[in-house]
Every structure is written in structure tokens, then in C-alpha cells.
Amino acid sequence: MGLLATIARHLDTLLGPGVMLVFPLYASMLALEGSTSEDDQQWLTYWVLYSFITLFELSFWKVLQWLPFWPYLKLLFCMWLVLPGINGAAYVYANIARKYVKVGSNVSSKYPEGQRKVLQMMSIDARRSVESYIEKYGPEAFDRVVKAAEKEANKK
Numbered sequence: 001m002g003l004l005a006t007i008a009r010h011l012d013t014l015l016g017p018g019v020m021l022v023f024p025l026y027a028s029m030l031a032l033e034g035s036t037s038e039d040d041q042q043w044l045t046y047w048v049l050y051s052f053i054t055l056f057e058l059s060f061w062k063v064l065q066w067l068p069f070w071p072y073l074k075l076l077f078c079m080w081l082v083l084p085g086i087n088g089a090a091y092v093y094a095n096i097a098r099k100y101v102k103v104g105s106n107v108s109s110k111y112p113e114g115q116r117k118v119l120q121m122m123s124i125d126a127r128r129s130v131e132s133y134i135e136k137y138g139p140e141a142f143d144r145v146v147k148a149a150e151k152e153a154n155k156k
Helices: 002-009 011-033 038-059 070-082 088-095 113-120 124-137 139-155
Strands: none
Touching (some): 113 124, 124 139
């Protein structure tokens, strides 16, 4: 029973580096080599959240040393963030962080105000596609598409 108790007491030390560092590093490298941006979002968000957790620990270490369950709580949270199929970090980004991050702030000023507003509401990939559409067909064609979409939206 002593061996099991020792393993249970040090579970965070045994699993923590693999769950919080080794697997995320490997998955991040795969994401960099992959062609989709979904896994990039998952792993960039993970590293941001992990950095916040580390800053929290460094700032409040005197309090956290009195909480024996903190390492296990951190391990469980990080497992939720990284486990394939759950992708907690992507969930946090989509449901919490995205509300506070202004993605569209870097739209070029070469577009008229109305078009800039529409472009700011789009994801980066969609914005790139629309910008190439405007380059190819001109801003008037984009205005016609936006007006047709508004008309269709008003019907519903």
C-alpha cells in the first residue's frame, strides 16, 4: 500500500511534465506542419492559458503552497485543455477569449468604411478570400454581394 500511496501523492509530478509540456510541444509542432488552422488555434490558446497559469502560480505561490490540492487541480485543468477530442483550449478560445479579442482591427484603410466593417466581422481566412475577390472583381462587385446578402437576411 505504501507504493500506491506514494504514486498517488506524486501523481502531479509523474504526469505533469508529460501532460503539460511534452505532449503539447509535440502537438504544437505537428500543428505547425499541418494545413488547417483549427489545431493552430488549439495549441496557441493552450500556450497562452498555460502562461497565465504559470504567472498565477508565480504571483501567488505563498498562498498556493498552503493548498495541497492545487497541483492536482492544475493537472486536471491542463488535461482538459490538451486531451484530443476534448480540446478544452479551443473551447476556451471560442467561448470566452474570442469575445474579448478584437480580430478585425488590422483591416487595411484602403477599403471604404462600409467594406471595412464587413471585413472586420470575418475570420482572417475569410477576410483574405474576400480581399482577393475585391482585387479580382473590384469593390463594386463586393458591394453587390453584401447588398444581396443583406436583402436575403431581411427576408428571414
